[in-house]
Amino acid sequence: MKPQLIECEPRAHADSADTKNQSRPRLKDKLRRWGREAQDKSHWAAERLMDRRVCVGVTGLSGAGKSTLLTSLIYQLSHPQKSQLPGFAPALNGDLLGAELRPALDSGLPPFDYEGCLAALLANPPRWPQSTRDASAMELHIHLRSRRRFRGEGTRTLILELRDYPGEWLMDLPLLRMDYTEWCRHQAHLIGTDTRSTLAPQLIAKLAALSPQADSGEVDLMALWGEYRSFLLDCRAQCKLSYLQPGRALLKDEDYGVLPLLDLRGLDSAQLAALPETCVYKVLQSYYNAYVQTQVRPFVESHFHHLDRQLVLVDMIGTLFAGEQALEDMRLAFAHIADTFHYGESGLISKLWRPRVNRLLFAATKVDQVLAADHDVLRQLLGQQLQQTFSDARLRGLPVFSEAIAAVRCSREGQRNGRRLLMGHDLGGHYLGFENAEIFAQLPYEDQGWQHYEGAAPPQLRPPLGMESGHVPHIRVDALLNLLLGDKV
Ligand SMILES: Nc1nc2c(ncn2[C@@H]2O[C@H](COP(=O)(O)OP(=O)(O)OP(=O)(O)O)[C@@H](O)[C@H]2O)c(=O)[nH]1
Ligand SMILES: [Mg+2]
16 A cells, blocks of 8 residues: 555656646536536426426236337337327327437436337338347437417427336346345245246255354355256246346346355354354345446436336237246235335326326237237236236326227237137247137136136237338237327327
8 A cells, every 4th residue: 555655646646736737627617517517407306396297107027018119119109190099089189299219318328229129110021129138228309299279379398207127137126125034034035935946956955954153165155046047037938937036146147156055943143243244144145236236226216216207018919828836926926026116196296206107008018919808807907917016106196097998909800600719920930810719708717717828828929011111010009009198298
């Protein structure tokens, strides 16, 4: 340390005249930037207060259809002549003039890759957008004709703030409310209650046998972390589970080392706190705390603290056909996630410093995979599943809606031998006709009932050809827009 100090000091003196001269423009730059930021902030605040800015939180597990819906929404709203949004009031009466995508003020996030996602959908052959790997933000400025009684016709702009992110990150929201010990107990409980323990019995036995007091230098924690990541990936691939933590373990090959100790019995919190810093418990606790502080907290603060509306997307078809356990796990995931949000009406001031979600929408996605006759049942099933979960919203009397949508309709419905069937291209590009297993309004009560869905999932479809002409077909995206923004347009 000392030699460094002796070297630095004289240089600092020699440069001081120069630095003074340079610091003036730098200070000016800074003041200018602060001025601009303050102006932006006050614009932002004024727009919120005047209801010209709405922040919509799109909430959905990985593969729920977030990025595809965002792309379809932006496309439909930006091309009012070509889109088909009869259920969205401004489009119906000719007041929707168009929309443009702008970077999100102050978000510090890269812009949503709309061009990339749209290019994939419009390619020949068409493709789905890539699964999202990082967070992004955007503002959609929706231009509307306004008709005021005394001031005649004019235009106004409604700004929609939107974010996209990998669905896996959502699984980490509950970590904000748990310390490491609570999280370990939570994981031990989960492993003990569902089939995940059968996937990696050896790993689970190792974690259960790992003593919190052991010296961390004598245990290869990173090798265990590698095994734990593979276990989480298997839970998703083989059991279609979604409530898997830490969520980022499913995405990147990064060494977070966030492992649960499965047996903390016999040690109370005071004894755990008194353990030496080098023991396994303390080292894993520090990894966990670092993960929560550097990964989870910034994500939650930037994505969910200013929400006015929440749109929860669920691949209800995929979950239902994956079976009882997958459905139960989806419900569990949302039950833990829902606690993160603040629901209720926002007053004038709280609109700025602590906004609340004042409208909640559930949407079953990709319903073009089943016959139109089943869409309503899906909508109802989703509502039933999630209404209890988002009980805080219900208790506060929030308007809650449920819809069944397809951001991009990939099938057509036809008839053969008097039976309705769907036609579309599978992911390999083969044209097929199929009939889906009927979806019942009530969930099965027992295993036998679940057999109806087992192995009967409808095929995954490729986006349709011909969208480059400007027409992106969808199912009820207009109705969704009306529920989401009908009172603001
Ligand atoms: N048939 C049909 N399939 C869809 C539709 N939207 C999405 N999909 C399918 O669902 C997959 C996932 O969609 P995404 O939009 O990437 O889902 P996401 O929620 O952004 O997923 P992550 O980025 O992994 O969090 C796509 O690759 C398609 O296979 C739709 O409207 N219809
Ligand atoms: Mg995505």
